[in-house]
Amino acid sequence: MIQKIEIHNFRCFEETKISGFKRVNLIGGKNNSGKTALLEALYLNNSQTPLNVIELRRIRGERLAFLKAFPEKAWNSLFFNQDKDKSIKFISDGDVTEFKMNSDIPGGNRRIIEKLEDENKFESLESDYKQSRLKAEWIFNANVWDTCFIASSNGIELNDSMTPKISRKVHFIPASYRLFNTDLASEFDQADFNGNSEKVLNFIKLIDKTIVQVKAFNLGEHTFYLKREEGGFLPISLFGEAIIKITDIVLKIINYKSSILLIDEIENGIHHTNQFEFWKMLFKLAKEFDIQIFATTHSGEMIRAFANAGLEESEQGNDDTAAYIELARNPRKDRIVGIVRDVEQLDYAITHEKGVRGD
Template sequence: MLEHIEIQNFRCFEDTKILGFKRVNLIGGKNNAGKTAFLEALLLHNFPRPKSIIELKKIRRESSEISKSRPERTWDNFFLDQSHQGQIKISGGDSENLKTIELSISDTINSEDQQDIKKLIDFISQNESVTSLNIKVIQNQEKISESSVISSSNGIISVNGSDSIDIPIIPSGLRMSNQELAEAYDKARLDEKDGEVLKLLQILDSSIQEVDSFLIGEPTLYLRSINKRRLPISLYGDAIIRATTMILKLINNNHKILLIDEIENGIHYTNQREFWRTLFRLSQALDTQIFATTHSLEMIQAFGDVGLETDEEMSAYFELARHPKTNNIIGIKRDVETLKYALEHGKGVRGE
């Protein structure tokens, strides 16, 4: 389980070290305090692969056409102040293991696969300008892998590491398609975990009695409420879809980590405590570490209440803010008891 991380030269992080992560971690702070960028850094640390880079560009909705017209600018938004002069370093681990990810722009393309090299030669020969983002992974001071993502006027290609893993991050503004939800539900049902989906949905809407998937045109998840006919989940609104996405990502997760941006979206304040109880229970049962961000004071209060009900060593709250002297981002840790004290005495916990 990740206990600490240091982020250098990545997006808004010049040099930030945060210590004391627990199994369930909530991150707050002002707008543009670095909450989403922090989740991105965690993703790259846990999945230092070309697919993670490509997925982050999609999540950010960065235009592929701009990358094609200016390949040399494709990776700008990963670097502090959009400067390629420095190297991105993301280091983290526990008391026994330290993993460091290094990202850099280079003329060197890293691959040990002969098929990759042939594909790469063909690709470069068709493009006048290419820019490589290299990814190096170091475990306990020993290099264990290198890979590259290359941008050109014809698009982006990954070298050595282009796999099809399911990236365990839930962005604030994107949602799974009907087909993705149905396929994820079927996977949960195959593993006898589909009951957790209904339990969570009933926290948000107690009238929901049944969840099922059907292949009619395209795979779609259907819900049925009391004395009602089945309806596709898309007719139940964004809150239900987002909650279903979260629970399916959690119960189908083989990566032992889940990242959720703006976890409060769509969750009514009256349901937030039960919602956290479910996440706390499943994170323990499934041995999965959760990192979530929020703007909501009510969501922070619910998190603190549930944290006090359970093992207090299971969760922690982190406030991202700018240091008044250096202007660097810092992470202020509060255990749940300290968090509740701050909330009850009107002390700022969101960068106020």
């Protein structure tokens, strides 16, 4: 499991070190304190696959149209204060990931990983020369890999000459997104094949107790269906984004043993009356499938439920289950710091109103 991370020159982090992570980690703090950016840092450092850099662009809603107009600014948002003279660096338990702007065009094979197409619009010759190059380097188990992203008005190309041969399984579930039903159906097939369909159903029932059956059918299109106590099967898309997100969470846990799961705004769609049982089941599944979870929240109620469920785990002798990380800005250094509390410290802070914040 990840125990600590150092973040340098990334997003809102100038220089931040956080240690004391456990199996299930909840991240809180005021708005714009860096909660999502911390998940992104964990994602880039631990996934060690270049395509996740592009995935973050999509999650953040960075449109290809902007890249087309300003390819030289394609990577600016990754750097603290857009300072591209300094490299981005993540250090976690000995593994190092570094991103830096690079003026050299590397050799080796290239492949287009994001393409812009507009056949009806004439592009000036000047736009062909507007480029920005982001070099990525990974150091993992004393092995070094590197690659280079080249952004131009035609899209993003990836130099494939040296990319990691080993990639950890890391999944990122954004705050708001729409997963394709066919993807959920395929994930459920895998869980069902391994005898875990009942676990999927029980997790979904935390949100809607009237659901009694879950199935995937291929009726023209591979689709994931839910069935209530009265009525027939209906596509999961008709049950709302909360159910879809919860289903995605449980399938990512069950199907990808010994992986890392990152969840932004985990409270979305979970009623406060269900949050305690939600955390209890999440703790249980994370331990059973050897998953390390990092989740952000804006909700004080979600933090309270997390503390209560974590205390129950601690009383059963599971002291390595849960940690709460609050992000705040150090007024003296004007840098973001991570204050790590175990569940006993979190419970004391909540009870005595010591400034635990989820918003």
